[in-house]
Amino acid sequence: MRVERGKVLKRFESGPRRSAKSWISSCLAFVFCFTAVFPLWSTGTASAAANVAVDETKNYISLKNTDFSSNNPRVGNYANFAYQTETPPTGLTQLGKVIAKDLQYNYGVRTSTAPYSDSQIKSPNNIVGFKDAGNGLFPMRLATNKPESFGSMFNKERVTLSNNRSFSTYFSFKMHGGTQADGIVFVVQTASNEAGASGGGLGYSGVAKSIGVEYDTWYNKGLDNGTPRNDPRAIGTSSGNRASHVALVLDGNVDHDAQPKGAVDGKNIANMDIKKLSLAQTPGEAASDPYKLFHTWIDYDGLTKKFNVYLIRENNNGTYLVPQVGTDGKLVIAGNEVATQEVTEFPYLENGQLVSRTSGGSVIPVKPIMSDTQDLSSMLLQDDAYIGFTAATGGSYQDHDIYSWQFNNYSGLIVPGTNQGQQEVEQAPTHIQIVNTVPLRNASGLPVFFQKDTNGSNGVLGVKPVTGAAGDTPMDGIKAGGSTAEIQAEVRTIDGDLIAGYPVTFSMYYVLANTQVDIGSGRKVWSETLADDSDMYLTADGYEVRTQRYDRNGQEVLVREITVPSDANGVASVNLWNLGDYPHLSYAKARIGGELNGKVYGGGNFDTTPVYFESGSAPVVTNAKVGDDRKTIVTTLDMPVTYDPHDTGGFYIEVPDPADPSATVKIPLVVKGHAKDSQDEDDPFRLVLEIDADSPDYPPSLPVDYVIPPNVQTPLNYDKDKGSVTGTGTGGLPLESFPVNGGVTVPVENRLCSRKS
Numbered sequence: 001m002r003v004e005r006g007k008v009l010k011r012f013e014s015g016p017r018r019s020a021k022s023w024i025s026s027c028l029a030f031v032f033c034f035t036a037v038f039p040l041w042s043t044g045t046a047s048a049a050a051n052v053a054v055d056e057t058k059n060y061i062s063l064k065n066t067d068f069s070s071n072n073p074r075v076g077n078y079a080n081f082a083y084q085t086e087t088p089p090t091g092l093t094q095l096g097k098v099i100a101k102d103l104q105y106n107y108g109v110r111t112s113t114a115p116y117s118d119s120q121i122k123s124p125n126n127i128v129g130f131k132d133a134g135n136g137l138f139p140m141r142l143a144t145n146k147p148e149s150f151g152s153m154f155n156k157e158r159v160t161l162s163n164n165r166s167f168s169t170y171f172s173f174k175m176h177g178g179t180q181a182d183g184i185v186f187v188v189q190t191a192s193n194e195a196g197a198s199g200g201g202l203g204y205s206g207v208a209k210s211i212g213v214e215y216d217t218w219y220n221k222g223l224d225n226g227t228p229r230n231d232p233r234a235i236g237t238s239s240g241n242r243a244s245h246v247a248l249v250l251d252g253n254v255d256h257d258a259q260p261k262g263a264v265d266g267k268n269i270a271n272m273d274i275k276k277l278s279l280a281q282t283p284g285e286a287a288s289d290p291y292k293l294f295h296t297w298i299d300y301d302g303l304t305k306k307f308n309v310y311l312i313r314e315n316n317n318g319t320y321l322v323p324q325v326g327t328d329g330k331l332v333i334a335g336n337e338v339a340t341q342e343v344t345e346f347p348y349l350e351n352g353q354l355v356s357r358t359s360g361g362s363v364i365p366v367k368p369i370m371s372d373t374q375d376l377s378s379m380l381l382q383d384d385a386y387i388g389f390t391a392a393t394g395g396s397y398q399d400h401d402i403y404s405w406q407f408n409n410y411s412g413l414i415v416p417g418t419n420q421g422q423q424e425v426e427q428a429p430t431h432i433q434i435v436n437t438v439p440l441r442n443a444s445g446l447p448v449f450f451q452k453d454t455n456g457s458n459g460v461l462g463v464k465p466v467t468g469a470a471g472d473t474p475m476d477g478i479k480a481g482g483s484t485a486e487i488q489a490e491v492r493t494i495d496g497d498l499i500a501g502y503p504v505t506f507s508m509y510y511v512l513a514n515t516q517v518d519i520g521s522g523r524k525v526w527s528e529t530l531a532d533d534s535d536m537y538l539t540a541d542g543y544e545v546r547t548q549r550y551d552r553n554g555q556e557v558l559v560r561e562i563t564v565p566s567d568a569n570g571v572a573s574v575n576l577w578n579l580g581d582y583p584h585l586s587y588a589k590a591r592i593g594g595e596l597n598g599k600v601y602g603g604g605n606f607d608t609t610p611v612y613f614e615s616g617s618a619p620v621v622t623n624a625k626v627g628d629d630r631k632t633i634v635t636t637l638d639m640p641v642t643y644d645p646h647d648t649g650g651f652y653i654e655v656p657d658p659a660d661p662s663a664t665v666k667i668p669l670v671v672k673g674h675a676k677d678s679q680d681e682d683d684p685f686r687l688v689l690e691i692d693a694d695s696p697d698y699p700p701s702l703p704v705d706y707v708i709p710p711n712v713q714t715p716l717n718y719d720k721d722k723g724s725v726t727g728t729g730t731g732g733l734p735l736e737s738f739p740v741n742g743g744v745t746v747p748v749e750n751r752l753c754s755r756k757s
Contacts, residue, residue: 103155164302169406169414190382252520268370309371430494432491507538535579634689643687654714
């Protein structure tokens with residue numbers, strides 16, 4: 001029997017286990033003691049001691065942008081920006097991008113409008129992009145008072161979403177000036193960091209395989225450039241082009257009626273007024289009711305599929321307006337506007353709920369304006385996503401400014417601040433590199449490669465390697481020794497310092513398919529659909545593998561990961577094991593962040609490398625003990641094993657013969673199955689052996705209900721000619737017989753009170 005696919009297989013480590021907290025404390029002690037004697041510096045190797053250590057009091061998140069100035073390390077010096085233009089597709093007269101350190105701004109203009117000039121794009125006089133707006137304000141201006149244009153911003157490199165593609169974000173924004181069109185969309189998508197489109201689609205139209213939350217200020221009904229639009233009118237209006245709503249939009253489609261559930265108030269759309277909660281104001285409205293910013297939170301838990309959106313308005317006097325939400329989950333309407341309550345403090349978390357305080361001292365809840373349970377994870381092609389924003393103008397226009405932006409690759413509201421209930425948010429490490437790679441060749445010295453997809457993508461597919469020619473340049477990766485390989489990854493902060501004690505999560509995957517994906521404005525790119533490799537297993541001394549099953553598009557998906565902290569040199573290490581056939585070639589991924597000791601550490605930046613398993617090796621029994629029922633023996637082997645369920649014999653134990661205490665008899669055992677781990681899942685390293693009283697070899701001097709007496713020697717034997725235990729997968733070698741030629745048997749731990757198996 002092979003280790004069953006779809007089962008959670010979790011490594012059980014015998015002996016004492018160190019907690020993540022005690023390990024991190026040890027790292028801290030090492031780093032601080034080391035720095036007292038030697039100065040530390042960053043190097044390109046994994047041998048130097050880490051310069052810094054994780055601070056367990058901080059809340060580490062994937063992306064921290066308090067503004068978009070040069071002081072933001074994700075932006076970097078404006079003078080170092082790269083400006084690139086591209087040949088625009090049909091319908092656009094201009095297409096370009098501004099590349100900062102870790103972020104990228106994209107812009108485009110339709111053929112009906114004059115293009116931006118160089119000075120309008122390039123710092124310091126730019127009117128869009130990374131903007132110095134004066135008065136110490138440095139927003140990201142996605143789009144401006146220019147008709148028929150779009151802008152988008154995404155992180156340059158994908159980040160890995162955790163827990164079935166969960167995520168959480170907080171940002172502040174303002175749309176102002178011009179003629180109140182069209183709006184902003186927060187976007188999670190897997191295809192390209194250049195996505196975006198102009199027009200009533202808010203820059204999001206046509207961005208496929210994506211999740212969006214729109215903040216829409218312009219009423220579109222009917223066809224907009226041939227695409228259906230069905231916006232609700234703002235509360236209190238019956239005519240005109242003004243709108244003010246927040247809505248969930250998917251797969252690049254902003255037609256609310258076309259969403260999977262349609263438009264459901266309070267669940268996937270929140271329609272507001274053009275008064276206090278107007279997302280954009282006319283000049284007259286701005287003069288009579290000025291405000292500073294809107295603040296919003298979006299949180300999606302991929303495990304529960306719960307989705308929430310929150311919104312508040314910050315006034316110029318330092319107070320905030322909180323929309324009132326009824327027990328039915330819908331905004332409360334008072335007359336022709338949304339009812340609000342004024343609070344005097346920026347929200348904070350109390351018992352996991354977002355709350356604030358009124359001038360009278362009362363604590364009130366800040367409720368989500370949209371809340372629903374919906375499978376958003378299946379919208380994405382893979383766990384690795386580009387995160388950012390789009391915005392656009394049509395015939396009307398306005399400035400679309402993002403002032404601050406925080407994002408994490410886990411669910412859980414981000415509430416930055418220093419007061420009780422708020423979070424001291426810290427940028428997670430951003431650099432990770434797998435360091436122990438070599439050129440991949442087979443035993444004959446020929447390079448090995450992934451199979452190529454034949455659909456024109458030039459992508460790779462599957463886990464079955466192909467052999468190259470002698471003159472081909474091999475790819476770098478990790479070559480296993482038999483059924484196992486070690487992988488090491490060093491972790492660095494955004495400043496390039498090695499960091500000790502920060503979690504790294506390892507997993508294995510392969511490319512399932514390569515497909516073309518729309519990214520807006522008629523453009524397409526090839527994108528990979530990735531699948532976790534269920535034939536791979538991971539172990540690390542003192543840490544357990546975490547396996548979860550997710551439902552995506554009606555199918556169960558198995559995801560297996562293990563999280564360990566980086567050591568005092570800033571390096572995290574785990575062992576990889578092949579449960580499948582030989583040869584086997586797939587990818588190992590090391591991503592920054594994970595869950596340790598009950599605390600979530602954000603991150604998501606990752607590195608990958610091929611791992612090549614050429615041939616299997618023979619397993620060895622390393623430990624055996626009597627089970628609590630005293631009728632079983634639990635064996636531990638040095639690698640994952642399988643067996644033929646129709647051929648379960650071969651094992652024996654020797655016990656004193658009741659008829660002649662000076663002699664011994666051999667009791668036959670059969671493989672009952674794999675032992676269970678702490679979550680009652682199969683452990684591929686351990687087998688449970690059971691006394692076989694029905695065997696013709698069963699000693700007649702023993703009763704059929706014989707139990708193994710405590711505190712006697714019960715050495716274990718195995719005859720491979722009568723058994724079927726092998727390393728997992730086709731090509732796995734058999735467990736050899738023992739003892740051989742009078743050699744040493746395997747001792748069996750046999751105490752009166754043994755631990756549970």
